[in-house]
Amino acid sequence: MTEIWEGLTRAVGLLISFDPEVLEIAGRSLRISGTACLLASLICLPLGSSIHFHHFRGKRVLINIIQTLFSVPTVVIGLFLLVLFSRAGPLGELGILFTPAAMVIGQMILITPLLLGLTISALSGVSKETVDTATSLGASGFQTIWLVLREARYAVLAAVIMGFGRAISEVGCALMVGGNIKGATRIITTAISLEAGKGELELAIALGIILLFLALVINIVLNRLQQR
Amino acid sequence: MKGDWLKIALVVLVVAVIALVLVMVLGRSGQTEPEVLRVATTTSLDDTGLWDYLEDIFEERYDVDLQITAKGTGMALELGMNGDVDAVTVHDPAQEATFVANGYGVEAEGFNATRIPWAYNYFIIVGPEDDPARIGGRNLTPEEAFQRMQQVGEDVPEAVKFISRGDNSGTHGKEKAIWASAGYNYTTGIVGNGTADGWYVEAGTGMGATLVMADELMAYTLTDKGTFLAYQGDLDLVPLVDTGDILLNVYRVIICKNGGNPEMANNLVNFLRAPDIQALIAGFGVPDYGEPLFYLHHPEICG
Numbered sequence: 379m380t381e382i383w384e385g386l387t388r389a390v391g392l393l394i395s396f397d398p399e400v401l402e403i404a405g406r407s408l409r410i411s412g413t414a415c416l417l418a419s420l421i422c423l424p425l426g427s428s429i430h431f432h433h434f435r436g437k438r439v440l441i442n443i444i445q446t447l448f449s450v451p452t453v454v455i456g457l458f459l460l461v462l463f464s465r466a467g468p469l470g471e472l473g474i475l476f477t478p479a480a481m482v483i484g485q486m487i488l489i490t491p492l493l494l495g496l497t498i499s500a501l502s503g504v505s506k507e508t509v510d511t512a513t514s515l516g517a518s519g520f521q522t523i524w525l526v527l528r529e530a531r532y533a534v535l536a537a538v539i540m541g542f543g544r545a546i547s548e549v550g551c552a553l554m555v556g557g558n559i560k561g562a563t564r565i566i567t568t569a570i571s572l573e574a575g576k577g578e579l580e581l582a583i584a585l586g587i588i589l590l591f592l593a594l595v596i597n598i599v600l601n602r603l604q605q606r
Numbered sequence: 607m608k609g610d611w612l613k614i615a616l617v618v619l620v621v622a623v624i625a626l627v628l629v630m631v632l633g634r635s636g637q638t639e640p641e642v643l644r645v646a647t648t649t650s651l652d653d654t655g656l657w658d659y660l661e662d663i664f665e666e667r668y669d670v671d672l673q674i675t676a677k678g679t680g681m682a683l684e685l686g687m688n689g690d691v692d693a694v695t696v697h698d699p700a701q702e703a704t705f706v707a708n709g710y711g712v713e714a715e716g717f718n719a720t721r722i723p724w725a726y727n728y729f730i731i732v733g734p735e736d737d738p739a740r741i742g743g744r745n746l747t748p749e750e751a752f753q754r755m756q757q758v759g760e761d762v763p764e765a766v767k768f769i770s771r772g773d774n775s776g777t778h779g780k781e782k783a784i785w786a787s788a789g790y791n792y793t794t795g796i797v798g799n800g801t802a803d804g805w806y807v808e809a810g811t812g813m814g815a816t817l818v819m820a821d822e823l824m825a826y827t828l829t830d831k832g833t834f835l836a837y838q839g840d841l842d843l844v845p846l847v848d849t850g851d852i853l854l855n856v857y858r859v860i861i862c863k864n865g866g867n868p869e870m871a872n873n874l875v876n877f878l879r880a881p882d883i884q885a886l887i888a889g890f891g892v893p894d895y896g897e898p899l900f901y902l903h904h905p906e907i908c909g
Contacts, residue, residue: 426619462689465864466688468795475690476644476675482629557675565816575815576653577840 385583392584399587404592409564413548418493419538426497427523431509438446447491452484456554459484463555476557476565481565484551489541496537500530524532535604543593558598566592613727622832627697643870646682646691648776649812650829651857652898656890676812678825680774687712689864693871695878696723697717697776697830697857698784700875705860711870712861712866712868714875724907725900726856731847732834733826738765741826742846751847755826756796759805767825768800771806771816774854781828784852814880817841830855835891837870857900862895879903 388554392400459465463475478516504526510523527534551569556563558572566589574582607704651657657674665672677685679696686694686708696702696703702721705711711720714876731741739758759766767886771778785792800806809816813833820827821841834845861871877883884902891899 379765413629414654417629420625421618421622424621428618440626464688465688465866470689476673483626484623557673559673559675562671562673575812575818577814577818577837 380416381579384580386587388580388584389587389591395589398571400578400588402561403442403566403569403585405566406478407546407590410481410552410562410565411485411542414482414545415538416544417482418486418489418541422490422493422541423497423527423534424523426494427501429494430498430501431519431523431526432553441495442496444491445493448495449565450488450491451550452488452548452552453554455487456551459487459551460557475555476559478556478563479542480555481563482550484555485545486546488551489544492544493537493541496540500533500537501526503533504529513569527602530563532604535584535600539597539600542596546589546593609891609895612873618675622721632666641867641868641870642673643670643693644673644675644691644876645693645695646685647674647676647681647695648682648697649676650697650775650777651695651812652676653812653814654832654891656832656887656900659890660841660877660886663883663886664874664877667877668870669869670873677730678775678812679779680770680771683710686860687860688866689862691869692865693859693861693863693874695857695859696853698779699856700779701774701776702858708803710863712863712871714859714861715872717875717879720859721860722875723856723858724875724884724903726903726908727853729777729828729853730831730834730849731826731828732820732843733846734824735842735844737764737846739826740904742844745849746847748784748847748850752788756790756800756805759800760803763804767805767807767823768772769809769820769823769825769827770805771813771828772810775813777813777828777830777868780852780855784828787852792820806844815819819870832891835897835899838895854907863906 423502429437435491435517460475462469463472464470464478465473465475473476474483487602509526512525515560547567549571552558552563552565553568553571556565556568558568564572570585571590572581573585615694617751639909647657652674653676657676657883661672664670675685675691679698679701682691682696683701683705685691687707687708713720714722731748733739733741733894740756741754746754749813755766759768770781782792784788785796790796796806797808801808806824807819809819811819813829814837816827817829817834817837818841819825821843823841827843834843837866859875859876861868865871887900887903
């Protein structure tokens with residue numbers, strides 16, 4: 379039990395001293411998950427709105443599939459991408475296996491169902507009258523989408539925050555497709571896995587606390603935006 | 607209105623493609639970065655810290671970014687087969703031979719061989735201090751020790767457990783070889799019956815993690831001496847059987863035919879066998895652990 383308290387003190391020590399290795403992996407975690415979240419949001423917010431507003435056969439089924447995909451294990455995505463990006467595989471020529479680019483793609487795939495599903499949910503919360511009023515006042519499709527997204531912005535931003543959380547906390551995909559290479563693809567979560575496996579429990583706990591601390595800082599910033 | 611939705615879907619598709627292309631282009635800015643050599647290593651070399659020790663020296667000497675990924679020998683050879691790494695450092699003669707026989711290795715220049723030994727140590731059987739299976743201090747061969755563990759474990763699984771790496775690693779390969787040498791059918795006799803009886807535990811983790819598990823469960827396990835020495839300070843396990851020809855553990859490097867950088871891989875081979883680096887390897891860990899974790903390549907021993 380003392381490991382937890384010692385982990386906490388170790389975390390504070392690492393943060394205050396700006397330990398270079400910790401800074402490196404923390405920066406990489408933020409860059410990879412931030413990029414993945416941003417790009418996935420740019421794709422999923424419009425796409426989710428589109429799905430929400432468009433009535434087509436199989437829409438219920440599609441939403442069901444999206445929600446089922448919330449449960450895809452991260453390591454399975456990692457395996458799929460490992461085979462895809464392997465030099466012996468179909469996209470091997472791209473040469474992005476064991477690079478942060480592959481990790482970004484992996485996390486994008488991971489959080490896309492989440493962002494889609496939660497955006498659709500968020501938009502369902504906007505009353506139909508709002509949409510009808512907009513249409514009757516002559517709003518185009520684009521304008522209506524923008525209006526509704528703004529109406530639901532609180533819930534939509536919550537979806538983005540959740541997407542980021544899912545991305546920055548995952549291990550399986552990053553481990554498989556990144557290889558946990560020191561100085562190249564090691565991030566906080568894969569480092570935790572490594573250190574815990576080596577029996578360095580204190581350090582592993584410290585890294586976990588640092589990750590939570592980073593998430594807290596980001597949340598505070600995003601919450602400020604949410605309230606504007 | 608319907609037309610608008612289709613337009614949106616198209617826009618999204620275009621954004622997605624641009625995003626993916628951006629990610630891949632930005633992630634590959636290879637022109638301004640140093641050359642890369644990727645090596646897949648067995649976990650026991652990584653857990654001991656040897657690679658960390660040698661990495662900077664190699665990078666400086668050859669002006670290259672050495673990227674090491676640590677996996678079990680099985681996975682390392684798989685990566686080598688696909689060309690996702692340029693070289694592998696492993697320690698499973700059976701799997702290495704298959705790898706080379708299938709044509710995935712390249713002869714190293716100046717060595718007249720594809721599997722190049724560069725260091726060795728020994729495997730040892732470690733276990734709890736009170737040694738319930740009574741295998742320590744009795745001059746048992748490794749095979750006899752394994753027999754005792756199986757026999758006592760079968761009777762009293764609460765007291766005697768053996769943790770296997772269970773992951774097709776070099777250590778796992780050696781373990782299987784010892785069971786075979788002791789006359790057991792590994793799949794049915796050990797894995798099948800052993801797991802059912804409760805004394806045989808398949809961990810599926812790296813060497814360090816397996817040692818930690820054995821320590822927690824007060825169980826026996828097979829480990830290479832290097833990793834054990836590196837972890838000894840934190841463990842209550844003690845070495846119980848450490849003599850026997852079968853326990854020899856030779857680390858070899860193989861250049862991967864499908865890899866992207868055969869020239870630099872050759873440099874790695876030369877590096878690992880260079881006299882000054884060999885001296886460093888032999889001295890590695892001595893100040894911290896009192897004895898060497900690895901021994902220099904010796905043609906008579908390593909072949």
